[in-house]
Amino acid sequence: MNQIKLEQQLRDFLEEDIGDGDITSQALPQGLKKTAYIFAKEDGVFVGASILKVGYSIINRHINVRLMKADGQFVEKGETVAEVTGAVDQLLLGERVFLNLIQRLSGIATLTKKSIEALNDPTIRVCDTRKTTPGLRMLEKYAVRCGGGFNHRRGLDQAVLLKENHLAAYGGIRQAVSRVKETLGHMTKIEVEITNKQELIDVIEAEVDVIMFDNYSSQQVKEQQPLVPSNIVTEVSGGISLKTIREFAGCGVNYISLGFLTHSYKAIDYSFLLK
Missing domain, CATH: 3.20.20.70 (Aldolase class I)
Structure with a gap:
């Protein structure tokens, strides 16, 4: 996958969702760090490693993404595919965009495998x-x-x-x-x-x-x-x-x-x- 094109697309997707800023999270304490877990709610083939790595590096290069699954690996319901650690407001900036992509791409990979x-x-x-x-x-x-x-x-x-x-x-x-x-x-x-x-x-x-x-x-x-x-x-x-x-x-x-x-x-x- 073309990493330069991926970064360009993710920037556009984030800009569409964020606009001028996340007004819901702007009152959170600055620098409050947390870890978020991304996990599957059903069985399927995971796709999204690069989306998380590249996507969160766009938001803040200090956000740490720890992957438990690689693209193409089968994931069972309840399994964690990644942990993301960083400032809470910045973690939430990418949540919806990245999940939207991961869910859709995993659906395609799963259907391909079934076929x-x-x-x-x-x-x-x-x-x-x-x-x-x-x-x-x-x-x-x-x-x-x-x-x-x-x-x-x-x-x-x-x-x-x-x-x-x-x-x-x-x-x-x-x-x-x-x-x-x-x-x-x-x-x-x-x-x-x-x-x-x-x-x-x-x-x-x-x-x-x-x-x-x-x-x-x-x-x-x-x-x-x-x-x-x-x-x-x-x-x-x-x-x-x-x-x-x-x-x-x-x-x-x-x-x-x-x-x-x-x-x-x-x-x-x-x-x-x-x-």
Whole structure:
């Protein structure tokens, strides 16, 4: 994770919440030091070590953060993940912002881990999509990795993905792939989304790098995957849920991309309490 970008984002998040100052805590005795405990209120995968370390260093570099859990580690209900020691008013400045992030990122990591366990096929990598919260993509994709998953492209500038609307605009698969190859260098991968067998034949003949089976059933994937040359990476996406992902075990694709990892997760609840 980019530490410079993380610090910039945390500064913005803190500024949004703090405004001109915490008027609730301003009457507290100056210099009153305490230790706060952050603990899980339910089972899940913890993500938030860097948020606490970097976040509290922004507020005051003398605040001490002691971590009991590393990112990606499983935490049980009631377990303490971190102790934070410093002036009480400064500890409280970051409480809500940091908990908000930790809860959401832990939820994504936990859902990713559950998805991998439900699939139960180590030959297929579970990855995310671009269906992330605006402004939080770096953090949400990091949380997917903490849960054992992999990242799809981070943005539009990282790889070519020709979807239904692109193919319509270019005039078809062959025209789209040909045009893209003319304008891009050899280091940029090209993926094409397909919806039927004829499109599969077209993309194979166009010599793309990655094929996405879009909204395919597991049976359809199993029928068409053997037609794909071994040098082309395959992916299935669309319409897959935690309940149905197991159906795709053994289907032969390299990746399953899941939008629900970052748009339909349940946050893992944490509490922040002063000793």
